[in-house]
Amino acid sequence: MASNQDPSNQAPSKPLAPKEVCQFKLLAQKRFAPFFWTQFAGAANDNLFKFAFTVLVTYQLTISWLPAHMAGLVIGAVFILPYLLFSATAGQLADKYPHQLIIRRLKLLEVAIMVLAAVAFFFNWIAVLLLCIFLMGLQSTLFGPVKYAYLPLQLRPAELTGGNGMIEMGTFVAIVLGSLVGGVLIDAGSAGRIYVATGCMVLAMVGYWSSTRIPTMAATDPGLRINLNPFSETWKNLSIARQNVVVFRSVLGISWMWFVGSVLMSQFPVIAKEVLYGNTQVASLLLAVFAIGIGIGSLLCEVLSHKQVEIGLVPVGALGMSVFLVDLYFATRHLPDPGHLLSVAEFASSLANWRVMVDLLLLCLFTGLYSVPMYALVQMRSQPSHRARIIGANNILNAVFMIASAILTGLLLQWGLSIPQIFLVLALANAVVGAYVFLLVPEYLLRFVAWILTHLVYRFSIRGRENIPAAGPAILACNHVSFVDAVLLMAASPRPIYFIMDYRIFRNPVLGIIFRMAKAIPIAPQREDPAAFEAAFAKAAEALRNGDLVGIFPEGAITRDGQLQRFRRGLQKIVTDVQAEGINPPIVPMALSNLWGSFFSRIEVRDGQNVAMVKPFRRGMFSPVGLDIGPAMPSHTSPEELQKQVQALLEQAGQAQPSASA
Template sequence: MTTPAAAAAPAPVVHEPNAHANQFALLGQRRFAPFFWTQFAGAANDNLFKFAFTVMVTYQLQLSWMPPAMAGLVIGALFILPFLLFSATAGQLTDKFDKTKMIRFVKNLEIAIMVIAAWGFVRADAVVLLACVFLMGLHSTLFGPVKFAYLPQVLDSRELTGGNGMVEMGTFVAILLGQVAGGLLVALPQIGHTTVAVACLLLALVGRGVAQAIPPAPATDPSLVINWNPFSETWRNLMLARENIVVFRSLLGISWMWFFGAVFLSQFPSFAKEVLHGDEQVASLLLVVFSVGIGVGSLLCETLSRRQVEIGLVPLGAIGMSVFAIDLYFASRALPPSAGMGLGAFVHQAAHWRVMADLALLSLFAGLYSVPMYALIQLRSQPTHRARIIAANNILNALFMIGSSVLAGALLGAGFSIPQIFLFTGIANAVVAFYIFMLVPEYLLRFVAWVLSRFVYRFDIKGDEHIPTEGAAVLVCNHVSFIDAVLLMAASPRPIRFIMDHRIFKVPVLGWLFRLAKAIPIAPQKEDPAAYEAAFAKAIDVLREGDLLAIFPEGAITRDGELQPFKGGVMKILEGARAEGIEPPVIPMALTNLWGSYFSRIELRGGQQVAMAKPFRRGFFSRVGLRVGAPVPPQEVQPETLRQRVSSLLSA
C-alpha cells in the first residue's frame, strides 16, 4: 500500500539549459544521452544474442528435441515469458527505487547473463543458451518500466514527444544492427561462436559503462510496499490505469499496435520466400525497410507536433497503417511465380518497389501512431504510479503479441494466404482504431484540430508556454470565427472545455464536434435562466477537477472584425471558483488574421452576414495566428483590463 506521504511528488529534476532544443540536441545533454546509448546497447545486445542463437540452432546444430522450424517460436516464447511473470514486480521496483540505480542493476545483471551466454556459445550448449534467453527476457522486463518512467522525470512536457521518438528510433535501429551483426558473426567459419560470445560480452560492458554517466532520478514512491504476487499486482495496476480513461485506452491502443506489428514481423520470412520468391537476403531487406520506416516515423513526430504531445497524430497513423496494409495485399497478391531471387534480382523488378513502399509507409505511420501514445501515458499518468502502469502495459503488449501469433496461425490453418492475412489485419486495424477513437474522442478532436491548423490554415503560435501543463486555468480569447475553439485545441497539449453559445451546436458538423468535445452550452440569462446557471455550475466543476476552461468573453462572434466589450461571465466563474477554494490563473489569448477567412462572417450585398461561404476567398493555407499572454492572477482580473490585455496581444 502507498502511504499518503508517498503520494507527494518527488523534488523535480533540475533540467539542463536549452531544455526546449530539438530532439537531436538531446544527444548532447547528460540527462538524455547516456540513457539513450544505454538502452541502444541493451536492445542491440538482446537481438545480436537471440538472432545468433536462432541461426546457430537452425543451420549449425542438429537437435532432435528442437527442430529448426520450431527454434524461432521457442526462443521468442521464452523471451516473452518473463514479461508475463515479472512485469508487475518490475514496475513496483522502478517506482520504489532511484531509476538510475535500477538501470545500473539491470546492466550488471546483463553482464552476468552474457558471461553465462559466452560459455554457452563456446560450448555450443543450446540448453544453457535457452536459459540465457529467459534471463535476457527478465533483463528487458526490468528495463522496460525504467525506460519509459525515466523520460518524463528528466524531460519537459514539450520534449517528451521528441525524446520518445529518439528512443523508438534508436530501439529499432539497434534491433536491426543487432540482428545483422548476429547473423554475420555466427556464420564466421571456426571462430563464429567465439566471436559472438565476445561481442555480446563487450556490448554488455559498454552499456554498463555508459549507464554510469546517467544522472540520479529519485524514486517517485519510496514508501511503496512490494506486492510479490504478479497476478494481483497486475490487476491492481490495470485498475490504477483505468482511473484515467484516456491513459487506459491508450494502453490498449499501444498493445494493439504491437499486435499489428507482430503479424507483419512474424510473417516476413514466409512472405519473402513464398509470395515474393526471394531468398534470405530479401527477408532481411524487408526487416530493414520496416525498421527504417518506424525510425523515420518516430522522428517525424516532433516536427509534426510542434514539439508538444500531439495525440492528433494517432488517428493519422492509424489511417496510414490500414491504407498501406491493405495496399500491400493488392501489391503482392498477383506476383508471378519465379525461382528464388537474390537481392539484386528482387530490387530490379518494379512491382517489388510498390511492396517495399507499402512496408516503409506502413511502418512510418506505425511510428506516428505509437510515439504520441507513449508520450501521453507518460504525461498523464500519476508520477507515483507511472512505472507500474507502464509495467501493466508491457504485460498487455506481451498478451497481444501472443494473440497475434495465435490468430495468424489460425488464419493460415484456415487456408488464408499471407497477403490475405495482411488484408485482414489492415481492415481489423481500421475497425479497432475507429472504436478506440469513439471511446476516447480526444484523439479524434485533436486530429481534426491538427488537420485544420496545418492544411486549411498556416497556424503560427507564440507564447504557448504560458498555457499551464497541469492544474486548473481559465483561458479567455477573442471570438472571430466558428472554428476558434478548434484552433485553441490545436495550440494546447491538454484538453480544453469550452463555454459556447448554445446556437453553435446547431451548426452541422461543428455542432457534433463540439458536443464530442464536451463543450458547455450557454444561453442568455433572459432567454433561458436554467441553462445559464447550469453552464456556470459545469464550469466550476471543470476547474474543480483541475482542467482547462475556455471562454469567449465577447459573448458572440464579432461582426466587424473588431474586439468587442467583454461581458462579466469570467468574473462570475472566478467568484464561483473562489467560493470553492479554487484560484485559477487567467490566460489572455488572441486569435489573429482570422477575420475574413472561410469560417468567419463576411458581409454580402444587401448587408447580410454569412459564414462558410466562398471557400477560397482567402486562398489556400491562409496565415492565421494565436498569441498567448502571461497568466493573470484571478484577484487582478476585471473585464476591461482583461480586454486591454487581449487587445495588446492583437496589436503585438
C-alpha cells in the same frame, strides 16, 4: 473598442524562442545522451541475439521439437513471457528505487546472461539458448518501466514528443543494426556462433559503461512496499491505469501496435524465405526497411506536432497502417518462385520487390506516427508517483497482445492461411480496432480534426504556448473571431479544454458533432433560458474543481466586424463559484489574429449582412493565422483589465514580423 486585430497585410507573430532544445540536440546533453546509448546498446544486443538464434534454427539446424516455420514465433513468445509475469513487479521497483541504480544493475545482469549464452552457442545447447532468451526478456521487462518513467523526469513537456521520438528511432535503428550484424555473423560459417557470442558480450559491456554515466536522481515513491505477488499486483496496476480513461485507452492502443508489429518482426525470416524467396541477407534487409520506417515516422512526430504531445497524429498513423497492410497483401500474394533463394542483389533487381519494400517502409513510418504520441500521452498524463506502475501495466498488456499475436498467427498458418492473407486480416482488424479506440476516446479524433485545420486549412502560428499551465485548473479567455476558434485553441493546448460556447453553434451539423465530442458546454442567454445559463456555469465550475482547463470567449458572440467587442461578466461568475471553495484559477489571456475574413469567420456582404462559411477558398489554402498567449493573470482580474491585455496581444501580433508555422 477599436482593434487592429486582423490586419490583412500582416502575418501572425513569431513564437518566442523556447528553452527546450530540439530532439537531436538532446544527444549532447547528459540528462539524455547516456540513457539513449544505454537503451540503444540493449536493444541492439537483444536483436543481435534473437535474430541470430532465429536464423540459426530457421536456416542451419533441423530440430524436431522446434520446426523452422515456428521458430520465430516460439522465440518471440519466450522473450515476451517475462513481460506478462514480471511487469507488475518491474513497475514497483521503478517507482521505489532510483532509476540509475536499477539500470546499472540490469546492465550487469545482461553481461552475465551473455556469458551463459556464449557457452551455449559454443556447445550448441539450444534449450539453454532459449533460457537465455527468457532471461533477456526478463532483463528487458525490468528495464521497460524505468525507460518510459525516466523521460518525463528529465525532459520538459515540450521535449517529450521529441525525446520519445529519439528513443523510438534509436530503438529501431538498434534493431536494424543488431539484426543485420546478427544475420551476418551467424552466416559466417562454423565460427558464426562464436562471433555472435562475442558481439553480444561486447554490446552488454558497452551498455553497462554507458549506464554509469546516467545522472543520479531521487526515487519517485521510496516508501512503496513491494508486493511480490504478480497476480494481485498486476490487477492493481491495471486498476491504477484504468482510473484515467484516456491513458488506459492509449495503453490499449499501444498494445495493439505491438500486436501488429510482432507479427511482422517474428515472421521476417519466414517471410523472406517462403514469400519473397530470399536468403538470410534478404531477411536482414526487410528488418532494416522496417526499422528505418519506424525511425523516420518517430522523428517526424516532433516536426508534425511542433513540440507538443499531438495525439491528432494517431488516427493518421492508424489509417496509413491499414492502407499499406492492404497493399502489402496485393504486392506479395502472387510472387513467382525463382527456384532458389535470392541474394540481396537479385531481390532488388525486381520491381515487384521494390513495391514490397516501399509498402513496408510506409507501413512502419505510419506505425511511428501512431505509437510515439501515444507513449508521450501516457507519460504526460500519468501521475508521477504511479507512472512506472502504469507503464508496467502497459507492458503487461503489450505482452498479452504479443503472445496472443504469436498464438493467433500460428493458428492461422496451421489453418492454411498464407502470410499475405495474414497481412490482409491485420489490415482489416487494424481498421476495426482503430475505429473502436477513437470512438471510445473522441479526443483522438478531435485532435485529428484540429491538426488538419491547423496544417492544411490554415498555417497556424503560436506564441507563448508555455503560458498554458501544465497542470491544475485555469481559465483560457480568448477573443471570438470564427466558428472554429475552439478547435484552434484545442490544437494549441497539450491538455483538453472544456469550452463554454453559444448553444446555437451546436445546430451546425458538422461543428455540432465536433463540439459535442469535445464535451463543450452550451450556454444560452439568461433571459432566453435561465436554466441552461445556470447549468453552463455549474459545469464550468465542476471542471475547475477537477483541475481541468476551461475555455471561454468573454465577448459572448463571434465578432461581426473583425473588432474586439466588450467583454461580458460571465467569467467573473465562474470564478466566484469556485473561489468560495478555495480555488483561485489563473486566467490566461489569448488572442487569435489574422482570422477575420477566412472561411469560418463572418464577412460583410451586400446590404450590411454578415455571413460565414461561404466561398471556401476566399483566402486561399494555408492562410496564415496566429494565436498569442499572454502570461496568466490572477483570478480577481476584471473583464476590463482582461480585455486590455487581449487588446495588447492583438496589437503585438499586428506589429510582428511573419513567423514560422507552429
